[in-house]
Amino acid sequence: MGADGADLKDRAEKLRELHTGEMLVLPNVWDAASAEIVAEAGFPVVATASNAIAAMLGYPDGESAPWQDMFAAAGRIARAVSLPVTVDAEAGYGMQPRELVDRLLGIGAVGCNLEDTDHRAGGLLDADAQAEWLAAVRSAADDAGVPVVINARVDTFLPTSGIHDADRVAEAVRRGRLYRDAGADCIYPIGVRDKGDVATLVAELPGPVNGNTGDSLDLATLRELGVARVSYGPRFYRAALGRLKAGVQELLAQDVAATGPRLQ
Structure with missing residues (x-):
């Protein structure tokens, strides 16, 4: 299902509006079939998971897969639904x-996750440089006439960040404020597991905050804390593979029971 410029603009505006009302829940997808399932279930937005798409393509996460393959997969997802699509870029x-915005719009996406991990050097990107880059992405989207929704990921809570545990919240707030000032629509401190940390981040960060469910953070708790958006990354992809593995193991057991063990 292709989308013209006016349609993309409408979808981007709708996606942005959904960050200010009822909490936006995003069960991330990895291909056209999973996108159609999410759309048919009644979710208002389709979001991709880079980890799941990369794994589907045979690559590890972290920009290891060729961007051409990642965008081609995301484009197939966007064409499969008539909803706003946000891409984990x-x-x-x-x-x-400019190239990033043009390529996102070219595949029919109206939103993107942009993370501040340096996949080449390791650790985190310089926060001021990242803010400057996000501001340029916002400017490019404005020039294109489509208010692309930027979900700026803050990776201070990831083990690869190099940030000491005691400093993670403060650094996430510092970075999130810079990114919000640069034009990001939503701040995504990925990997937060503590309820108190989530509450602090929601209170200290201006604008919508993206959260994740966890052992002590169900949807009701995140809603109560004021989280605006919840995403699941590769969780549903991994669950689907888990069900496939269980199914084929059961099938193999039935086959062995009927015919006897196979010679190796």
Whole structure:
């Protein structure tokens, strides 16, 4: 289902509006079939998971898969539904802001996750440089006439960040404020597991905050804390593979029971 410029603009505006009302829940997808399932279930937005798409393509996460393959997969997802689609664009694949925006719009996406992990050097990108880059992405989207929704990921809670545990909340707030000032629509401190940390981040960060469910953070708790958006990353992809594995193991057991063990 292709979308013209006016349609993309409408979808982007709708996606942005959905960050200010009832909590936006995003069960992330990895292909056209999973996108159609999410759309048919009644969710208002389809979001991709880079980890799941990369794994489907045979690559590890973290910009290891060729961006051409990642965008081609996301494009198939966008064409399969008539909803706003937001793409996990990792750290932007080294693209210049104009190219990134043009390629997102070219595949029919109206939103993106952009993370501040440096996949080449390791650790986190310089926060001021990342804010400057996000501002350029916002400017490029404005020039294109489509208010692309930027979900700026803050990776201070990830083990690869190099940030000491005691400093993670403060650094996430510092980075999130910079990114919000640069034009990000939503701030995504990924990997937060503590309820108190989530509450602090929601209170300290201006604008919508993206959260994740966990052992002590169900949807009701996140809603109560004021989280605006919840995403699941590769969780449903991994669950689907888990069900496939269980199914084929059961099938193999039935086959062995009927015919006897196979010679190796």
